[in-house]
Amino acid sequence: MSDAPGAPTPPRRLLPGDPAPVFHAATDSNPRFAFDTVAGRYVLIAFLGSAQHQACSAAWDSLRRAQSTGLLDDERACAFAVTVSRGDAHLADTIPGLRVFRDHDAVVSRLYGATTEAAPQTYQPFALLLDPMLRVLAVTPIGGIDGLLARLGTLPDPGMHAGAEIPAPVLVLPRILEAEFCRQLIALYETHGGSESGFMREVGGLTVGALDPARKRRKDHEIEDEAVRAALRVRLGRRLVPEIRKAFQFHATRIERYIVARYDAADGGHFRAHRDNTTKGTAHRRFAVSINLNDDFDGGDLWFPEFGARRYRPPVGGAVVFSCSLLHEATRVTRGLRYATLPFLYDDDAARIRRENEAFIATDAT
Ligand SMILES: O=C(O)CCC(=O)C(=O)O
Numbered sequence: 001m002s003d004a005p006g007a008p009t010p011p012r013r014l015l016p017g018d019p020a021p022v023f024h025a026a027t028d029s030n031p032r033f034a035f036d037t038v039a040g041r042y043v044l045i046a047f048l049g050s051a052q053h054q055a056c057s058a059a060w061d062s063l064r065r066a067q068s069t070g071l072l073d074d075e076r077a078c079a080f081a082v083t084v085s086r087g088d089a090h091l092a093d094t095i096p097g098l099r100v101f102r103d104h105d106a107v108v109s110r111l112y113g114a115t116t117e118a119a120p121q122t123y124q125p126f127a128l129l130l131d132p133m134l135r136v137l138a139v140t141p142i143g144g145i146d147g148l149l150a151r152l153g154t155l156p157d158p159g160m161h162a163g164a165e166i167p168a169p170v171l172v173l174p175r176i177l178e179a180e181f182c183r184q185l186i187a188l189y190e191t192h193g194g195s196e197s198g199f200m201r202e203v204g205g206l207t208v209g210a211l212d213p214a215r216k217r218r219k220d221h222e223i224e225d226e227a228v229r230a231a232l233r234v235r236l237g238r239r240l241v242p243e244i245r246k247a248f249q250f251h252a253t254r255i256e257r258y259i260v261a262r263y264d265a266a267d268g269g270h271f272r273a274h275r276d277n278t279t280k281g282t283a284h285r286r287f288a289v290s291i292n293l294n295d296d297f298d299g300g301d302l303w304f305p306e307f308g309a310r311r312y313r314p315p316v317g318g319a320v321v322f323s324c325s326l327l328h329e330a331t332r333v334t335r336g337l338r339y340a341t342l343p344f345l346y347d348d349d350a351a352r353i354r355r356e357n358e359a360f361i362a363t364d365a366t
């Protein structure tokens, strides 16, 4: 940081407290695994370079052992081995808890300083232990991985990694929509029905809509009635925008997405952990708003895995408002139907970004 504006340069060697750089990389089951979505548990990442080296092969064995004893379970903790070598095909994902990034172009290894473009033959194998916010807890040369695993075993529950519960930086705002207006929105859905709702994904530089019931199960009705849209806009403008301004110094002037969404217990309605602004087509989104329209359902809570296990469930007509960069999940509805309206807010500067990025949107999706 400096007192002049400009992007801070990332530190070359990661030290405790530093945020781990995020990236996409190939695993055997996912050609574009999003590293940022593993937040919410302890994460060990081992830059092996190549398991053909004895110390790196021993580190892999340590990871396999930790997985088999249940230390790496994908709930409390998980680990990744990073190999740049095509000779490491025998290193295989061991689910739950242990995955291999095939970093054949060394992009991830360079991002973390294990190797450089200037000296690609030189690789310094090391391991990092990250906290559930994906910030460095400890760093060691690869030979120290057993110590890191031992330390992992002694850490508190992920939600208590700071020594106390950390509240998520979200606003919970009751009384945004009146009960009568909530009923009107539900009736709109019941009249028109909803269609299966997808999510945006980045493929080859383009933003494309995707459907994947394992990640998201929800049906949405797009509100077309301009009077209803205006009624929603007025309420957000009067009651929600001033609170965002007070809490976050952000003045929202635009709304994306007028929908009534329905999660149904009958088909396991849910939306797994994601961020709302990770593609070009969604990069303009600043704040996400989740307003419950009813409360006669079980499950269907919001939570923010980077900030502990606390669940958030606003009352009917109330909102949870949060930055689109935060990892969040809508848990499975286990009884009944959950109706919600889910706008995104942005401002005029972000609208410029939205216009510039329109060229990269391949298809429409919500
Ligand atoms: O169901 C919710 O409250 C959140 C939905 C959500 O995260 C989204 O549509 O991006």
Ligand SMILES: [Fe+2]
Pocket (backbone or CB within 6 Å): 274, 275, 276, 288, 328
């Ligand atoms: Fe979301």
